[in-house]
Amino acid sequence: MxxxxxxxxxxxxxxxxxxxxxxxxxxxxxxxxxxxxxxxxxxxxxxxxxxxxxxxxxxxxxxxxxxxxxxxxxxxxxxxxxxxxxxxxxxxxxxxxxxxxxxxxxxxxxxxxxxxxxxxxxxxxxxxxxxxxxxxxxxxxxxxxxxxxxxxxxxxxxxxxxxxxxxxxxxxxxxKGITVHEVEILGHEAHSSLTHLGLSANMVAVELMHDLAELARNLWENADPASPFIPPHATLTIGRMEGGTAANILARRAHFVFDLRCPPGVDPEVILAPFKTKIAALDGEMRGAFPEAGVTVTRLSNAPxxxxxxxxxxxxxxxxxxxxxxxxxxxxxxxxxxxxxxxxxxxxxxxxxxxxxxxxxxxxxxxxxxxxxxxxxxxxxxxxx
CATH class of the missing domain: 3.40.630.10 (Zn peptidases)
Structure with missing residues (x-):
């Protein structure tokens, strides 16, 4: 049959x-x-x-x-x-x-x-x-x-x-479960020689992606050796990123998307809490300098x-x-x-x-x-x- x-x-x-x-x-x-x-x-x-x-x-x-x-x-x-x-x-x-x-x-x-x-x-x-x-x-x-x-x-x-x-x-x-987040950064365009007159969304994005890379490294270094998963720890990767229009323009917009995959019993919100706190503070600073500027993080999905x-x-x-x-x-x-x-x-x-x-x-x-x-x-x- x-x-x-x-x-x-x-x-x-x-x-x-x-x-x-x-x-x-x-x-x-x-x-x-x-x-x-x-x-x-x-x-x-x-x-x-x-x-x-x-x-x-x-x-x-x-x-x-x-x-x-x-x-x-x-x-x-x-x-x-x-x-x-x-x-x-x-x-x-x-x-x-x-x-x-x-x-x-x-x-x-x-x-x-x-x-x-x-x-x-x-x-x-x-x-x-x-x-x-x-x-x-x-x-x-x-x-x-x-x-x-x-x-x-x-x-x-x-x-x-x-x-x-x-x-x-x-x-x-x-x-493992998965959460997917998008980070959106809005800067203020200016000539790239006059950095004091603008705010590069790309530079902010690089700083935030560096923070996530450090977070991913810490998750790896603190993996539970008894975990049955391969790799044993929660993993974080940045899957998409883009920003800017030209090399000599401070970028107005940048965004990137990352996913966090957690074993059962590991709360993604706890892992990301310091990152989200930093984003909230950074958003206030950017808006203080340029009202149209800012940074937001949006959760796109959360599968258990x-x-x-x-x-x-x-x-x-x-x-x-x-x-x-x-x-x-x-x-x-x-x-x-x-x-x-x-x-x-x-x-x-x-x-x-x-x-x-x-x-x-x-x-x-x-x-x-x-x-x-x-x-x-x-x-x-x-x-x-």
Whole structure:
């Protein structure tokens, strides 16, 4: 039966990869295709859209409307390919040496394709499978919460949620949380030779980024040696920065975006409190010199970590399907699993592929992992029959 599932899943994967769902783009074409596919199998879907209806989450229940079902969750968006050296079209699935290359094959349209391919099997179950596909996971897990709330309010209570992030089909019971912040600096333009007449937003930004770099170094130096995470400490990185218009103009505007990833039990607000206090003081000083100047920090997202708490039965169930008898694991990336757990769902992460291939040029999902994912879907259908 697995052999029959793999070709169907590959065809679906090719369709999903062809949609450029980089987070800056709409995902509605992909969502419409999935809706049509599910409709052909007699399955009704529910959209949960963002504020301007340019993006949508989608969830659907396959099987009877009873409690005890299983949520299979994945995100539809992918990271950019800009500036990466790809050997093949990133929006076409290309097989080379047993590897399926394409943006999102690993993270995480491969899992979505496998779940969709198994819909005919899930329809015959005594318990339902609830498919849940989100938007904007890659920029801070922004889309899923509204969908999770809707599912919690409207669905017969599921037994557990499986988030199909790439884990090499190992069962994961913990991940770090993530907060994303944007710092915006407004200065006062002047000729660069007359620094006393202006205020360079770039110079302020450099000072603040230096402070964050020192903070990141302190987090590394004070890591908990008993932490199961790799790296063991909270990590802080600056992902985007820009500012200024010319070398001989004091920059009017600069901004940068950073993320902070904390293990469970570590409060990001406590870590960032001194930095935010400095920004508040600096903002007052800048406005005192030039009323239009200033600096602000805005939290763009705040996704909670996942812990093993309450997931023992979910972990045991998924292990029976995968045959994974090793120790339970944790991952340093953030995911929507913490949001499902926060909403009261017993949650684990398990999916095909390696996170080491995610976000890379020539991203790939090994055929062996794709086949193991197909085996998992078949066993899940059998377990729910």
């Amino acid at each position: 697995t052999n029959a599932l793999v070709p169907t899943a590959r065809d679906i994967l090719a369709r999903l990869i062809a949609f450029d769902t980089t987070s800056r783009n709409s995902n509605l074409q992909l969502i419409a295709w999935v809706e049509d596919y599910l409709g052909q199998h007699g399955v009704t879907s529910t959209r949960v859209v963002n504020d301007d209806a340019s993006k949508a989450n989608l969830y659907a229940s396959v099987g009877p409307a009873v409690e005890g079902g299983i949520i299979l969750s994945g995100h539809s968006d992918v990271v950019p390919v800009d500036g990466q050296d790809w050997q093949s079209d990133p929006w076409t699935v290309t097989e080379r040496d047993g590897l399926l290359h394409g943006r999102g094959t690993c993270d995480m349209k491969g899992f979505i394709a496998l779940a969709l391919a198994a819909v005919p099997l899930f329809k015959n179950g005594a318990k339902p499978v609830h498919l849940a596909f989100s938007y904007d996971e890659e920029i801070g897990c922004l889309g899923a919460p509204a969908m999770i709330d809707d599912m919690a309010a409207k669905l017969p209570k599921p037994a557990l949620a499986i988030i199909g992030e790439p884990t090499m089909m190992k069962v994961i019971t913990g991940h 970590p996942m812990t093993p708490a309450g997931s023992a039965e979910a972990e045991a169930f998924v292990r029976r399907l995968t045959g994974d008898n090793g120790p339970s694991g944790v991952v340093s990336y953030a995911a929507e699993a913490g949001q499902f757990q926060q909403a009261g769902f017993a949650t684990v992460i398990c999916g095909p592929g390696s996170i080491e291939q995610a976000h890379q040029p020539n991203e790939y999902l090994a055929l062996e992992q794709f086949a193991r994912g197909a085996d998992f879907m078949v066993r899940l259908a059998e377990a729910l029959a």
